[in-house]
Amino acid sequence: MINPQDPTELFTILKEIGKGASGQVFVSKSKNNKLVAIKTVPLTVKTLPATTKEIKFMKSIQHQNTLKYYSCYKKANDVWIVMELCECGSVQSILEKSGKGLEEKYIAAITGQVLNGLKYLHEMDKIHRDIKSGNILINSAGVVKIADFGTSADDGQNRTTVIGSSYWMAPETLDQRGYDYKADIWSLGITLIEMAEKDPPFFNLGSVEVVLQVTNNPPPSLKQPNKWTPNFKDFLNCCLQKEPAKRLGAAALLKKPWITEVNPACIMELVQDILSKKKSDDPALSYAPRKYGSESPRHSD
Known part of the structure; x- marks a missing residue:
């Protein structure tokens, strides 16, 4: 190895x-x-x-x-x-540097690609177990990458180990009643709120309070619902169902209008803005945008 x-x-x-x-x-x-x-x-x-x-x-x-x-x-x-290398960094770093959430079209474009990655992992019987903005990276071709597999599991069925970051954890993970790949879908839903509002729900609370909020109360929602489209709110609702059986899987979510109606290449507007700011911050280490969707240059030792 x-x-x-x-x-x-x-x-x-x-x-x-x-x-x-x-x-x-x-x-x-x-x-x-x-x-x-x-x-x-x-x-x-x-x-x-x-x-x-x-x-x-x-x-x-x-x-x-x-x-x-x-x-x-x-x-x-x-x-x-x-x-x-993902030249744009993590979505979390983008949120931190801007000090605000992302535009809805960018959230949808990012989410579509994350869902493609999750669909692949789940079909391989794997669970990521720590989906959040810090583990979603973007390269200079606008390709979104799921990263950090340190907590991932190979057996996708009926896990009980509490692993991940509490703000993004599904109710069934927090109360230790067993979980499967649908736990990643809940985490994705929380990540959508994070991308929209810069922080995940209950970010001002400690981990014990988060567990109580998530397990005992209705699912979290957007603070300013009127700011967002009905399709976004419908999609979010499909992710944040407390009962895993009612939560849609990645394949079904990819067919929702909120995903199918966005132009995925719009992410390049975000990429160009990020790389432009990186260049002004550190001219010695600047990156140029590549053609949307193109592969990273091949590496060899």
Whole structure:
């Protein structure tokens, strides 16, 4: 699984673009001048099982709307996971930088691509278990990628482990009565509210209060319903059904008018705006928009 070569001889680290509990993410350049993302994870007894599981999961999937895994290396006490670079960053970073939610057409365009990725995962009997704006990335061709498979599960049926981020968790996950792939659909619904309003519902509450709110009360809804189209509100309602059996799956949601009636290429307006701002913030590391939907440049060691 681990490439024996020294990664510092193959890649040049350019800039840190992310930092989390499990490690750091950097923009890096390969020796053939291709830009990639490298996640470095300290190798400990605690991190080894989760890191190994994430790498195996990423190697087992291949879809336009899931983040591509290239290779991994060991350097000192770190594992370097090399992945495709998504130049626009995460949807969460876009929301944080703008300080407001996205336009509805962009939310619909992003959601359609996330649903394609989820449909693929669910048909492969896999659950992501941590769908949220921080784990949805966009590249310079406007292709949306589901990322961060550290909490994903291979067996899509009747899981009971409480894993994920509490604000986005489904009621059946929080009350530990067992859940399946429909838990990802609830998380997607919460992510829609997050994309519309910048934060998920109950973001001002602690995790215990969130559990009580989600399990004991009706599903959360948009704060300003009149601001949004009936098709959006209908779609959201199909995602945020407390009973999993009443929640639509990814394939059915892809057929809803809110998804089918949006021009998916409109996302390029958002991409151009993001990349323009990135260029002004850091001219040394600027990216150009690519043709909508085009594949990332191939990487090779």
